[in-house]
């Protein structure tokens with residue numbers, strides 16, 4: 001059932017006034033660091049959003065749209081801000097306004113991808129099988145060699161370049177739950193892209209949880225988290241997906257909803273705010289958000305089985321923005337990696353800085369995304385690590401593409417894959 005979009009409540013309407021213009025957030029902002037321009041800083045953007053709300057700036061104007069679209073929504077400014085300014089909520093409001101002025105072709109394309117494909121598992125799966133065929137039958141090599149990509153719209157060519165080898169579909173068979181020795185029961189959030197491109201991460205998550213005495217189930221009717229929709233200004237679609245997920249996960253009453261994709265986790269944790277004005281869902285959304293746990297946070301909290309085999313190698317960890325800035329999780333993944341015998345863990349300078357992935361930012365803002373990625377890759381090279389670990393699919397893809405472009409053999413892995421390797425339970 002379609003419900004009307006949430007009205008702006010007076011508190012959110014005046015949120016820009018919380019900013020005291022101190023500028024403490026400016027050095028944390030990647031776009032400000034690269035451009036040095038006030039309108040491309042958090043403080044400048046908040047000022048512009050305030051002016052938009054007061055009717056002094058036109059949200060359909062090219063300069064306003066450019067400064068807003070150049071924001072990564074990485075939320076580093078929120079971590080830096082001493083006044084607790086909720087920047088991302090303001091940016092989401094700005095993007096709702098921008099969306100109202102999109103042209104018909106742009107809206108149509110977004111509708112197809114965001115509403116017609118992402119939340120429909122079968123259609124999405126069929127698309128990825130076709131992509132796999134494209135990669136395997138030699139057509140990809142032909143297309144790349146022919147130079148035809150240069151004739152495609154920039155976004156499409158960019159997507160093609162970023163796409164890794166599409167793996168076999170994940171086999172997420174839930175083993176018959178052992179009753180003895182079970183320490184807890186959780187539900188795993190699948191996401192939309194994760195099972196298609198990162199099936200092995202889901203499989204590793206399942207094995208590591210089982211190894212630690214946790215029974216796992218997958219609610220069938222779950223769907224995409226809606227983060228891409230919300231950050232693109234399609235708030236109503238995000239709210240509809242949130243309602244579907246809440247209904248899907250509340251039936252079983254498991255201890256926690258486990259997420260291994262930071263962007264999805266941050267979104268699920270904020271369903272309570274997204275549906276705060278929905279009388280039928282507000283308290284259900286609150287209960288749901290309270291159950292959401294990132295996989296690293298959950299395992300660190302329950303204490304993991306220390307019986308692992310030795311792994312060799314030097315690993316560095318890159319904070320996914322939506323884990324660190326969106327969920328405040330910094331130490332748990334580092335502690336898990338440090339628990340693996342033999343693995344040398346080295347700190348990455350500016351690990352808290354975005355890698356330029358940011359949802360579909362690396363497709364819509366390729367130039368800035370590349371500049372930010374170059375900084376990240378330079379930092380990784382300085383660590384001398386043979387493995388980079390990060391807890392978000394977008395970051396894994398982005399860093400992998402950056403390393404590939406420089407012909408570096410550094411591996412990119414989710415921390416749960418390293419734990420799984422150390423347990424030696426993978427087939």
Ligand code: SF4
Nearest residue numbers: 029071072074075077
């Ligand atoms: S979300 Fe990130 S890119 Fe956007 S203003 Fe804040 S720090 Fe800058």
Ligand code: SF4
Nearest residue numbers: 019020022023025081
């Ligand atoms: S967002 Fe926070 S840190 Fe940045 S200028 Fe405003 S009050 Fe200061």
